[in-house]
Amino acid sequence: MADAVFLALAVITIGSAIAALELRSLIYGSIALMGTLGGIAGFFFLLDAPFVALFQLAVYVGSIAVLILFTVMLVKRELIFKKIEDKRRKFAGIGLMLVIMVSLGAVFLDSGIKTITTDEPAPNFRDIGIDFVTYYWPALILMGLLLAGSVTGALVLAKREDVENDQRAS
């Protein structure tokens, strides 16, 4: 059962990833990207990590994909993209992808993934939270500062000066 679900998810994820790259229509491409991200959420469900899976759905499918759709809809495609159909580029890209995948796979296989016991109970997300605020707290603080900095930067960038102030909401 789990194997069949894994295979179906793999087909959906990889298939929609290829579709996201290859489709000429940008809207359908971004829908296919949503399929890819949703398939990854499905993998997390299979791995007994519903916390990560639901955040994957809420953040990536729910927000990132919306931003991509939003950008694609408001942009005239002809102005930024020139169609460059080149067989050699295509094959070079596929070759590069294969090289990267093989090297990443070698790294994974070398990392001791074969010796993992698979029948352990699923980790509790409460334990992960406790670990975050005790052992890994410097990393948490660093991430928090980084996010706060990026949000502040985005706000500074978004604050346009050319809008007349009496038209703004008080």
Next chain:
Amino acid sequence: MSVIAPKFKLSEFIKSLLDNVFWIILILVLIGIPAVMMILFVIEMPVINGELLTPFLALTWIADPSRILPVVKAFMATDIFRVMAFPGFGFAALLAAGTIFVERKMLAKLQLRVGPFYCGKFEGILQLMGDGLKLISKEIIIPAKADKPIFWAAPVLFVATAAAFVAFIPVAPGWVVADVEMGLLGVFAVIGFFPIITILSAWSANSKFPFIGGIRALFQMVSFEIPLILSLLGVVMLTGSLNLSEIAASQSSFPWIVFLPVGAIVFFITMLAELERIPFDLPEAESEIVAGWLTELSGMMYGLVQLGTYLKLYAFAGLFVVLFLGGWNGPMVVPPFPVELLEKGIEMGPITAGPFPGLPLFTQEMLNGTLWFVLKTVAVIFFILLPRGVFPRIRVDMLLSLGWTKLIGLAFVNIFIALGLLYAGVLGPGGLQ
């Protein structure tokens, strides 16, 4: 001679009626009864009073409650019943239909109109049925330059997403479609799908008004999703659980609105914005952009989107009740089931009926919980409907500044209140609970 049908003939009318009766009987005999028999033979039948319930006695079930009650009870324990009927789609759709009628009538009374009046003998009570029949029988018009697959799929996806949202809401102890450990996170994930469907539907219509409405809906939903999620974190901190049933059960002595009124207010305002209700109905502003992102939808597609909208309204009201108003908790007002009915049955003079072993169909706790949940949900729905008769629509820049600055700030205030209550020992381990 009738004006509506000038070629009307009574004999032909009767002939057509008899034709219909003939075909119905023929189809029932040739297909219906064999199909029912086949289904009955596949189902595993229970043993009642020491004898197997055979499909040959199907008609006697209806007359004998001691035979039909166990079948009904077994059916009510199945997942199909939960998804289709009680805590799921049917129950929510019933409440949604009631909401539509009450909204129209109440709004009319607020604005000194009469509202629906002629359909049905009493106060236009059948107006909803009339509207539904009208929508079903109307032609579905697809714009010529629309993107057809997305345009067809969007209303169905909208209803499906709303139904998935409904599935997370616990109505009574143990009565919930999807009792998952991460219920609240699931709700956040489902809410995230609404802007996608809205913007895709709006874009695929390839028309100006829907696109403007869709962009507005996207702005509004994305900017109000963040205070919505933040305002609920206080409840999660105090409960220590993301399971909605556990959150509802944790409020047996007091509802969380007593301690977290700020979070409840922020959640209520974001709820209005997510539901596109007045004062935040910019995506459907009918006086500016026809009907917003619904403009090109016609017939039953529009009906499906409306159904989804009201299912979403019920689900949000239910979520508010579960998180802040104590869910199904309330004083026991439902009387216990009479024991004589189980042991002796009914005796009326010479006639004795029963005893009925299958009763009671629902436990006392379940009926009481459902009663309190429905009462609270209806009250919350009333407060969601009320601003429509009172407030004007707000400007889009006011909406965005409200969402991004004021509500997020208030949500953080709420989180700090919850943290203070936890660390002061008022609530949580060592405190009141």
